[in-house]
Amino acid sequence: MAVELKGLPKARAKRGPWSTPCAAHDCRACEIRGLTFCAGLDENEVATLSSISRRMHFAKRHIIFQEGDSADVVYNVTKGAVRLFKLTPDGRRQVTGFLLPGDFLGLGSRKGYAYGAEAITEVELCRFERDKLETLFESHRGLERRLFEIANDELAVAQDQMLLLGRKTAKERMASFLLKLSEREELRGGRDGAVYLPMVQEDIADYLGLTIETVSRTISQLKRDGLIRQSSSHEFELLSTEGLEDISEPM
Amino acid sequence: MAVELKGLPKARAKRGPWSTPCAAHDCRACEIRGLTFCAGLDENEVATLSSISRRMHFAKRHIIFQEGDSADVVYNVTKGAVRLFKLTPDGRRQVTGFLLPGDFLGLGSRKGYAYGAEAITEVELCRFERDKLETLFESHRGLERRLFEIANDELAVAQDQMLLLGRKTAKERMASFLLKLSEREELRGGRDGAVYLPMVQEDIADYLGLTIETVSRTISQLKRDGLIRQSSSHEFELLSTEGLEDISEPM
DNA sequence: CGGTGCAGATGATCTGAATCAAGGCCGTTA
DNA sequence: TAACGGCCTTGATTCAGATCATCTGCACCG
Incomplete structure (x- = not known):
């Protein structure tokens, strides 16, 4: 096509x-x-x-x-x-x-x-x-x-992913995404809490059903709230898995 | 759970x-x-x-x-x-x-x-x-x-479905949904253009990542535009498959 | 090193769909 | 046959996220 x-x-x-x-x-x-x-x-x-x-x-x-x-x-x-x-x-x-x-x-x-x-x-x-x-x-x-x-x-x-795309807010989507990647890294024997994001924000946006601006803003907010930290351009650190879980699966 | x-x-x-x-x-x-x-x-x-x-x-x-x-x-x-x-x-x-x-x-x-x-x-x-x-x-x-x-x-x-949920508008989602059901019925030997929707609008809304109000409004609009017709409470007729296709997959 | 171009951040504004609010229709039941 | 509850419709209003518009940082390159 x-x-x-x-x-x-x-x-x-x-x-x-x-x-x-x-x-x-x-x-x-x-x-x-x-x-x-x-x-x-x-x-x-x-x-x-x-x-x-x-x-x-x-x-x-x-x-x-x-x-x-x-x-x-x-x-x-x-x-x-x-x-x-x-x-x-x-x-x-x-x-x-x-x-x-x-x-x-x-x-x-x-x-x-x-x-x-x-x-x-x-x-x-x-x-x-x-x-x-x-x-x-x-x-x-x-x-x-x-x-x-x-x-x-x-x-x-x-x-x-359907649940995420159909029913979650931008913040929930981002938190879910980071947690899922982090779980995967742990499973594969990576360092705990560190997440490698090889893709650019446009990819993340297109994966989460958002725009690049919203992805950028949401990441900024998670940083401001002390939930994540960016170690380098493609490396993130999850500072509070619990906090992210609370966001990704609100009661 | x-x-x-x-x-x-x-x-x-x-x-x-x-x-x-x-x-x-x-x-x-x-x-x-x-x-x-x-x-x-x-x-x-x-x-x-x-x-x-x-x-x-x-x-x-x-x-x-x-x-x-x-x-x-x-x-x-x-x-x-x-x-x-x-x-x-x-x-x-x-x-x-x-x-x-x-x-x-x-x-x-x-x-x-x-x-x-x-x-x-x-x-x-x-x-x-x-x-x-x-x-x-x-x-x-x-x-x-x-x-x-x-x-x-x-x-x-x-x-x-991910493409639908992440990137399509309400109207596009509804048109895609109707077309997919209709194709399925044809495959199973059903009457061409007639679609049986056993589910209520709340189910459709939760399937398409919308609210019941938006589903209702969108269906009303498709009727007004002469693209579909409702034969009975759970039976619909697709009057213009081409029209619906144009909506579901905009160029 | 100055220029170019891409990725990202952030503010201002807009808008599609959600939310809120009423009613209507109809099948079931007392 | 009246009243109740499910389901649907439609209008008014709100809002989360999209869109538009800059701006910054930085890698690459001639």
Whole structure:
């Protein structure tokens, strides 16, 4: 779907040759084994998976695929951050998710991708051809089951997001967003309370159904209220998880 | 999670014994075979499925399960309509979906249900114990694959809904909603252009992230503009699909 | 290093939808 | 058949967040 963005600076997103050509890759040496869908596979299964995977590299802003593109490959994010988004014909954008290392890319798509995917930072992906992966399912039931679990988790996350978009105020949205990211970092063994936000405020706005101005103002207010602190341009610190929880889920 | 609804009329939803007790049921005689997840199974598989399913009956307004309830059974809707919803602690509600005959109920839940489910009308469900169903997956791969497909479709639908909730105007939301329902009816072999809306306007409002007043006004406006017509309290007619499409997806 | 351009912050104003407030319609029931 | 309660409609008013308009800081680059 070719989309004309109305009033927005054009030609920001890139499409073209990869920064590095596809390369074979040994899954056994993968940085993120253990926190992705290949987690819990035995040596033999990992080897098989390795045989059908290709390591890919995309530059910042590179469009990995567009909504509607034929969805015959799926990916696993191993490095960097990716945004998923949908566009209206007149150019409004809804970011439907952010992917970080360990996340699976390509769910929710049947014939074509249901959304576009774009590199927020430099990104490394593990690429699988869908039909090869599905062939693998025949012999390795665990893989399919794991992917089904992931789809179910995504579905639950999507419903949380609907509640956020349909019924929460700007402040509640921002607090929920920060808490969710922070929980994720803790789960992945990050430092507690520190949150890395690779995306710009425009992405956050489009994810939370707000404008950049409202996002900026809300962040300012949370800072003024002593709930968060900004350590650097993309690093935040949650000073009061309780305070943020009170805001995100008001009684 | 016990939730105190603030300012809303209490005790509207019921919970308690089923209208009719659980009964064994023959899947082969199912009204909706062919449009549900049991579609495409062979005779033998259907018989196996039959052996683990129980037909259930719920009265209008009956709460089938609450968000957070242990999710050890799943269902297939065979008759009537169901709403799925999430609540904030202070009682705001987001309807995350409407289920009609043929729809699967229970996806997106891991340990506990990720949402509540309530009968909009009198409802008939086909009930499966989750572990029995999963055991069946071992021998009948098609079932698991079909369910995975359904989960993927749901995921795509959820992302459409995010775009709607995050970026569309009231009028656009209403038009999108009517069109989606109409497409569904056509798919299921219904009359073209006629749409059955079993839910009340409050449900629609909570589904579209609006208030009942805005829903009412928007419907009135679409009528005034000659785009829809109301044949009876729950039956609508789409007079101009093109007009509605222009509204739902503005260029 | 001076210029350019992008990300972010913040003030002023506007507006679409929420809220508040009445009534109307209709099916159910006493 | 009257009265009650659910559901819907419509008007008046308010308000949270959008829009418009600057301004600042800062990275990059010729």
